[in-house]
Amino acid sequence: MSAKTPPFRVAIIGTGGIAHAHARALAELGDRAVLVGVADVDRSRAEGFATEFGASGVYTDAADLLAAETELDLVHICTPPQTHATLAIQAMRAGVPALVEKPTVLSLAEMDELVHVNAETGVPVLTVFQHRFGPAALRLRRLAASGALGRPLVATCETLWYRPDEYFDVPWRGRWEVEGGGPTMGHGIHQFDLLLAVLGPWALVSAFAARQSRPTDTEDVSIALAQFDNGAVATVVNSVVSPRETSRLRFDYEYATVEVEHLYGYAESDWTFTPAPGHEDLVPLWAADAEPDVTSGHRLQIEAILDALEAGREPEVSIAEARRTMEFVAATYASAFRGLPVAAGEITGDDPFTRSMDGGAVPWAPVKEVVA
Incomplete structure (x- = not known):
């Protein structure tokens, strides 16, 4: 990655509750980051958020934000989980690194799609795992x-x-x-x-x-x-x-x-x-x-990301690291619902737990009637 120079131009997609934590963290970083645009399907909510945190651009569609804000250094994705994969791919294809709230995606299949687009574009997609960045955790x-x-x-x-x-x-x-x-x-x-x-x-x-x-x-x-x-x-x-x-x-x-x-x-x-x-x-x-x-939180991870961008290093938490964590989630569900241990790398291809975390095997799920 090539090094970038602050102030970093940042946007936020989704202006619900967790977006406030992101915006406050950016504000705490002072002149290093400028919130230039926000997007939300609820325009009035986006406008209120933009007013509160000083963003100039307000959009109701992420694609419009990415098209209009052509010099973005980072976009924060703070929307409900089922939208994360689509929005992260849009950001990568627009050349903008994306910081995605957890969970990164809904399935290993979606995660592998992000891995593919990341390899194709060379644009990072990062996951919010802020507890990695507290001083004591780093020291450990x-x-x-x-x-x-x-x-x-x-x-x-x-x-x-x-x-x-x-x-x-x-x-x-x-x-x-x-x-x-x-x-x-x-x-x-x-x-x-x-x-x-x-x-x-x-x-x-x-x-x-x-x-x-x-x-x-x-x-x-x-x-x-x-x-x-x-x-x-x-x-x-x-x-x-x-x-x-x-x-x-x-x-x-x-x-x-x-x-x-x-x-x-x-x-x-x-x-x-x-x-x-x-x-x-x-x-x-x-x-x-x-x-x-110092208390662990979003600011420490965002600060570490900006440090990496400024130095031209790959920021954390990378898609490879996030995939390992998501595979642990899938393995937990697969083992619980199948009643068998699951090895790393075992959930692949057409395995139902690749396509969804429930794997179609939730024991308390209602039985679906088969229509003849």
Whole structure:
């Protein structure tokens, strides 16, 4: 990639709730980024958003925005999940890197289409996985990669959240065809993406999923056991039926345990570092470069993306990394609904779980009548 010079010209497609987090993050970056255009099918909502955040261009169609704003450096896609693939492809074909809210797409088939267009155009498509970019997570990844912590042995990843029945009144929530899945796809994905970023490629998943109480087509709870290429094993729990909400990650290495417990964003104080006996010399390494006043969130990832664009580097989180996380989602569903372990790389071709996360195999789905 060729280096670009700030201020970066940015647009946002979709001006609902999560778009506000993107716009506030851009505003916090000061003169480095300028929001030049917004698009939303609801023009009045787009106009209100543009007024609030100082965007000059207002559009009701993403194609019109991409055609009119010819010098964009980055476009944020903040629309419901079923639109992500189409909009990301439009952006890439227009030559504009796209930052897509999670989940990137609804299926591995859509993800592979993005991979194809990315290879064809050379234009990045990125996924919002902001928890990778907090200072403590970056420090953990550096220490783990250096070997200072020894081998990773066991990990725990829990997203125990609570969403009342009314949460699912929004038409696209809790439906396979428009959201892609339940808490495995839309809630816990942030935590286990960080798990994958720290532990590296996964090898095998064995999972269970259930619809315990929420009025959804999808699961409201899933539990997965995962093996990794490096020999580590992990449990991953995703829930939207848990009244005491928490997000928790724990990594047990040969020489230390590293933990974080937070809810929607972590600070330095949310992390705990416990050296194994005889390895107390690791404590100063963990404490080095701590940034106690910084909380993980959209700003840190967007800032890292702009740094990469300015340096001419490939920004994160790349389509290859995001695909690994999405394949973990598909494997969780496939294992849960088939009752069998799923290996990395196993879901390919015409496998139903390539085409959709439910794979046509949801045990609580109503039986469709066959018309003669």
